[in-house]
Amino acid sequence: MKPRMAEIVSRATIRDVARVAGVSVGSVSRALNGGKNVSARVARDVAAAAEKLGYQPDLQARSLRTRTTGMVGCLVSDLANPLYASIVQAAEARLREAGLLMIVGNTANDPARERAMVAAFRSRRLDGMLVAPGSDENDRAWRELAAGGAPVVILDRDIPHEEDTPWPAVLVDHREGARTATRYLIGLGHRRIALLTPGARMRPGRERIAGFTAAFAEADVDPAGALVCLQESSMDFAQGDALALLRRDQRPTAIIALGTRILAGALRAARDLGLSIPADLSVIAVGDTDLAAVHSPAITALRWSLEDVGRAAAELLLQRLRGTGEGQSRALLPVDLVLRESCAPPTAT
Amino acid sequence: MKPRMAEIVSRATIRDVARVAGVSVGSVSRALNGGKNVSARVARDVAAAAEKLGYQPDLQARSLRTRTTGMVGCLVSDLANPLYASIVQAAEARLREAGLLMIVGNTANDPARERAMVAAFRSRRLDGMLVAPGSDENDRAWRELAAGGAPVVILDRDIPHEEDTPWPAVLVDHREGARTATRYLIGLGHRRIALLTPGARMRPGRERIAGFTAAFAEADVDPAGALVCLQESSMDFAQGDALALLRRDQRPTAIIALGTRILAGALRAARDLGLSIPADLSVIAVGDTDLAAVHSPAITALRWSLEDVGRAAAELLLQRLRGTGEGQSRALLPVDLVLRESCAPPTAT
DNA sequence: CGTTAAATTGGAAACGTTTCCAATTTGCGG
DNA sequence: CCGCAAATTGGAAACGTTTCCAATTTAACG
Known part of the structure; x- marks a missing residue:
């Protein structure tokens, strides 16, 4: 007809x-x-x-014949988190430039969802994947991932690998960042510093803790002053913990706080206790969010380029897709400390 | 073989x-x-x-036969903007529930990119689309969109339609929100209020301005006190404008400011001029961002549920895809005023 | 002009499904 | 046990491409 x-x-x-x-x-x-x-x-x-x-x-039909879909998947745990959103955006931009479409999936840190999405991606024969797993623990999903044959790039995570070929990944040097920030505070005279960060379950948290304690060690400062507080990433929770922390006898004179929610909780706690920043309490934000930049006083922050992470990840993936020379398989991106108004020497107590 | x-x-x-x-x-x-x-x-x-x-x-192969891909596109102008990110996330969640994958595209308000993405979506035979165009102006892209035959849901925009069948859309009642906020300020005694919002080029801006002026009209207050300041969405820009505004002879006693960047600019300007909030200046945020919630004093804000927007959009699209009874084709979501500490009666001057 | 190599072309076979249609089997009532 | 309808099954035709192969045309060269 x-x-x-x-x-x-x-x-x-x-x-x-x-x-x-x-x-x-x-x-x-x-x-x-x-x-x-x-x-x-x-x-x-x-x-x-x-x-x-x-x-x-009809690209759909073409795909069937050519065994290539022109689509890549991107799996993150929280798209609404500006951290991930910026990365995804940058990666999408680069991939679109190369003529690829990006499929997003939100895993909410749920391993079951991660598996389901990986399966969906495989069934749809996506050309490749960008993933930021919710945990480093060895999940069945990542074995299937490897089995699929499509190239995968990991975003700022350490996924266990079997042979001596690590996963291609874009990593951020959180360790060095935390070390720099801590050293800076120690240099100002602080001896009791709290690090508020979520889970040691994932690479960024682990690296930060490592850098944090390393700074204490190399400055030969009593390591008892290095207070690591593991946090859920919720504002109320962080505020409660920060309150308890700041009410201690020997309260920390400086706080390093992650992201937006935890930072916000810490700031509120300080406000509620009538502590002024930076006179009574120094604060460093991990991640240069709008909140840090705009707060009064402006918060000194650790910054790394989310755009670079996304772009580098896309680039790495494209390299694999083209199968050109392999190039290098990992990128380590630097973290800078941007100085603002929220840090000062501690007042003698 | x-x-x-x-x-x-x-x-x-x-x-x-x-x-x-x-x-x-x-x-x-x-x-x-x-x-x-x-x-x-x-x-x-x-x-x-x-x-x-x-x-x-192989879902790819199945698609070819069944003429349905199980994928929908989502086009926004700025994925990194928490406003859009949350909407996209909520929509993705609902769509995944229904077994659909979501392809995202960032248009950066560039009509050419919008067209290119729409073309790509059509070529890939996506089942449907969610779009938040960068402008309401009648773009060729939207005609093609209609021509494609795949259902489309519009996110908080007014796209001109030809016959008497408006596009299916999820809208937010910015007009009523702005009206409520303005009425609240007028009720406190304010007579000169500034509205800082971006472009009248898009529905949200237009609606806000309409609600703003409507509140003045219905309260029988001198409409000369309604100062509409169109803004780019950049902090520095907003700060400059706000400074100029607050240095006027008859400076506004209250400000309604959009989002994060513009609000931040306004807050900084107030600080630079030594105006204290709310004693010297009342402030209402449009959009309940982290900044508004965490600022000292906490900023009274207009809030609407981004999750609801995303979910409703997905729902509307699913309805169309299933072709069930059409249902209703538009949703209008409410805006609430959450009262905090940033508003007070103006001091006599 | 004749011969051979190179370039172009048409036809058909994939790619992995779903779905139609005809053929076969099963079930059931008498 | 027969006859007929219903249920099940196998085979093949799509879906819209790309790509292989053989056949044809063009070009090149002596």
Whole structure:
């Protein structure tokens, strides 16, 4: 049954183009894609016919034949978190540039969801994946991932690998960042510093703790002053903990707090106790959020480029997809300390 | 060439399952999908074979046959903006629940990109789309969109429509929100109020301005006191404008400021001028961001549920996809005023 | 002009499904 | 046990591409 009326929505296929151009479908395909081995006459006629019919190839069908979908998946635990959102955005930008579409999935740190999404990605034959697993623990999902054959790039996580070939990954140097921040505070004279960060379950937290304690060790300061407080990433929770912390006899004179929620909780706790920043309490934010930049006083912060993370991840993935020379398989991005108004030497107590 | 070695990554196809189960491919398909018209024996054998081979159907191939991809597109102008990120996240959650994958695209308000993405979505035969265009102006992209035949849901925009059938859309009642906030300030005694919001180019801005002026009109207050300041969404810019505004002879005694950046600019300007909040200046935030909640004093804010927007949009789209009864085609979500500490009667000047 | 190599072309076979259709089997009532 | 309807089954035709292969045309060269 040939298309009859304009109202029929069914779109022009390559066969229609072939008919109109008076050539074979094979020639149309060659003319439109390769451009190689096709005479000027055919090229012209095919172009005209395609134009006339408004032909757009069905990429779905092409995928079936070429075994490549032009789509990559991206799995994060919390899309609404500006941290991830910026990374995803940057990666999407780079991938789109390369003609790829990005499929997002929110895992909410739920391993079951992670597995389900990985399965969905595999079933849809996605060309590759960007993933930021909710935990470093060895999840069945990541074995399946490896089994799939599609290249995978890990975002700021340490996924256990079997042989001596680590996963391609984009990492942020949280350890060095935390070390710098801590050293800075110690240099100002602080001896009791609290680090408020979520889970040691994941690489960023672990690295930060390592850097934090390393700074104490190398400055030869009593390590008892290094207070590591593991947090859930909720504002109320952080506020409660921070309150308890600041009410102690020997309260910390400085706080290093992650992200937006925990930082916010710490700031509120300080306010509730009438502690002024930086006179009574120094504060460093981990992650340069709007909140840190805009707060009064402006909060000194550890900053790394989320755009770079996303872009680097996309780049790494593209490299794998093209299979060109492998290049290097990991990127380690630097963390800077941007000095603002929230740190000062501790007042003698 | 049959698969020979385990190392060959090529996956089991339906034909392999058929061979192992000793039935035809048609039966396998029926057994695995419909389940209807299939004998117990075949069902058992097929299930066993599929299990044994680790068969997973190629959804790409299925799409070709069924003319449905199980994927929907989502186009926003700024994924990194928490406003959009939360909406996208909520929509993704609902869609995944329904077994659909979501493809995201960042348009950066660039009409060319919007068109390109729409074309890409069409070529990939996506089942539907969620879009938040960068402007309400009638863009060629939206005509193509309509032409595609796939259902489209608009996020908080007014896209011109031709006949009397408006686009399905999820809208937020910014007008009523702005009206409530303004009325509240007028009730406190304010007579000169500034509204800092970006572009009247898009529905939210337009609606806010309408609600703002409506509140002045209905309270019978001199409309000259309603100062609408159109803003770019940049902190520095907002700060400069706010400074100029607050240095006027008859400076506003209250400010309604959008989002994070503009609000931040306004707050900084107030601080620079030594105006204390709320004694010298009342402030209302449009959008309940972390900044508003955490600032000292905490900022009274207009709040609406981004999750609801995303979920409603997904729901509307699913409804269309299922073609069930059409239901209603637009949702209007409420805006609340959450009272905090940043508003007070103006001091006599 | 004749011969051979190179370039172009048409036709058909994939890719992995679903679904139609005809053929076969099963079930049931008499 | 027969006949007929219903249920099940196998085979093949799509879906819209790309790509292989053989056949044809064009080009090149002596």
